[in-house]
Structure formats: structure tokens, C-alpha cells
Amino acid sequence: MQEIMQFVGRHPILSLAWVGLLAAVLFMTFKGLTSKVKVITRGEATRLINKEDAVVVDVRQRDDYRKGHIANSLNVLANDIKNGNFGELEKYKAKPVIVVCGNGISSQESAALLTKAGFEHVTLLKEGVAGWSGDNLPLVRGK
DSSP, X not given: OHHHHHHHHHOHHHHHHHHHHHHHHHHHHHHHHHOSSEEEOHHHHHHHHHHHOOEEEEOSOHHHXXXXXXXXXXXXXXXXXXXXXXXXXXXXXXXXXXXXXXXXXXXXXXXXXXXXXXXXXXXXXXXXXXXXXXXXXXXXXXX
């Protein structure tokens, strides 16, 4: 214990950074455990798509969507979801929904909003389209 106190006394900035990092890790872990939205792998996503007829919702901008998206995915902008404009997605409330963005981070808010709006089974694709593409899984271009 005395060594720890000496270290903190000699390196206060490093010690504060370590405490801040620990707090951030604990917060993110707790947030993930309490979230109703589960993050799934690409393998789980393909199983949901093929076996349970899951709907893929791509929340990226239209230009990014046209450059490459998962086959049969719906392009519903994050702002539309935020404003409660679900469009044709509304009819899929009882089906599994996989929310996808470019990297798996920016889609979290959209997924949480869909859950609050009554969508029964909402998941997030880990690493988004970048991870999907990185595993050489097929992307559709255009549209």
C-alpha cells in the first residue's frame, strides 16, 4: 500500500489518468450489461438473416449506403429514427432487427430508440459494415 501511495505522490497526472480510464471502462461495461440492445457478431447476424428473416437497417447516409450495403437492407437515416419517422420499417416491429452503421458505434442511439419505439428484438452489428466488408462478406453497390 505504501508503494502505491509513493507512486501516486510522484506521478499524480498518470494516476489520475489511470483512475479516469478505469472509471470509463467500468461505465461502458455497466452500460453494456444493462442495455436492452445486444451487440452481435457477423456470424450471428447471418444466422438471424437466414434463419429468422431478420431485417437489416442501415443508418448511414444515402451516399455511403450506395457505395456498399448488406443485401436487402433498408436505408433509414439515424435522424429519421430520432424523429420517429420509421417509414417502411414500421411493419417489422415483431421481427428481429439488425441495426448497422459504418463502424458499429454510431448506430447505438438508433437501436436504443427503436427499442423504445416498441421494436421487439433489436440488435447491433459489431464493427458495422466495415467489419462485414473486412470479413469479405458480400456487399451490394448502387440502389
